[in-house]
Amino acid sequence: xxxxxxxxxxxxxxxxxxxxxxxxxxxxxxxxxxxxxxxxxxxxxxxxxxxxxxxxxxxxxxxxxxxxxxxxxxxxxxxxxxxxxxxxxxxxxxxxxxxxxxxxxxxxxxx
Amino acid sequence: xxxxxxxxxxxxxxxxxxxxxxxxxxxxxxxxxxxxxxxxxxxxxxxxxxxxxxxxxxxxxxxxxxxxxxxxxxxxxxxxxxxxxxxxxxxxxxxxxxxxxxxxxxxxxxxxx
Numbered sequence: 001x002x003x004x005x006x007x008x009x010x011x012x013x014x015x016x017x018x019x020x021x022x023x024x025x026x027x028x029x030x031x032x033x034x035x036x037x038x039x040x041x042x043x044x045x046x047x048x049x050x051x052x053x054x055x056x057x058x059x060x061x062x063x064x065x066x067x068x069x070x071x072x073x074x075x076x077x078x079x080x081x082x083x084x085x086x087x088x089x090x091x092x093x094x095x096x097x098x099x100x101x102x103x104x105x106x107x108x109x110x111x
Numbered sequence: 112x113x114x115x116x117x118x119x120x121x122x123x124x125x126x127x128x129x130x131x132x133x134x135x136x137x138x139x140x141x142x143x144x145x146x147x148x149x150x151x152x153x154x155x156x157x158x159x160x161x162x163x164x165x166x167x168x169x170x171x172x173x174x175x176x177x178x179x180x181x182x183x184x185x186x187x188x189x190x191x192x193x194x195x196x197x198x199x200x201x202x203x204x205x206x207x208x209x210x211x212x213x214x215x216x217x218x219x220x221x222x223x224x
Contacts, residue, residue: 004153032210043115044201044215051210089154097211098170101146101154 002026004092006102013080014110020076021105023090027071032093035064035075038104039086047075047088080109114138117202117216124192125224132187132219134202143185144203144213147171154201160185192223 005024013019025033032051038044048057053068061078077084087106091099115136124130136143141162146154146169156169160179174196175189185204189196199220203213 034212036215041217043217046212046214049210049212093211098156098159099211099213100170103151103153
């Protein structure tokens with residue numbers, strides 16, 4: 001059974017604060033690491049697919065880094081806005097190519 | 112607009128009823144998936160399909176069944192619903208070898224009384 005862990009489980013920040021979350025995954029048989037954003041009552045939305053050690057991806061104020069050797073990825077949000085409030089999921093893809101999800105980090109940005 | 116649809120979005124039903132959760136995608140994706148999520152927990156893969164007439168069970172054992180008669184349609188059926196089936200069910204699809212990037216529907220929240 002693959003173990004994908006996300007921390008923290010939940011987070012409250014003030015508008016304008018920068019924040020980051022962690023995803024830990026197995027460091028062996030790595031294929032890809034996915035980040036999704038899931039707003040309440042909507043579909044999970046893909047943010048990044050990361051495949052190479054040292055990858056850095058950026059979309060607007062959101063960025064992510066990947067360390068496959070030690071098995072972790074960070075997601076950063078710069079200058080959080082209320083519309084960033086969502087659950088952020090990471091998913092590990094190994095040799096079997098299926099996605100194994102973490103339980104998510106629930107972010108609330110307070111105005 | 113290419114998308115993935117799930118109906119119903121919410122369903123409250125009594126024990127023993129047969130239910131079918133619908134999932135359709137307009138993206139022409141070969142691969143489709145069903146995940147189950149209990150509150151505060153991870154999404155768990157319960158079924159997947161790599162094409163028409165192909166279905167497999169996922170990591171999490173489920174009493175549900177699926178079918179894939181058409182590329183765009185991947186319904187999930189529970190023959191006799193029980194309170195233990197209360198959960199959120201998400202459908203997803205992906206195309207070829209794009210690192211298995213999956214596109215999700217909005218989910219069906221099922222409550223069995």
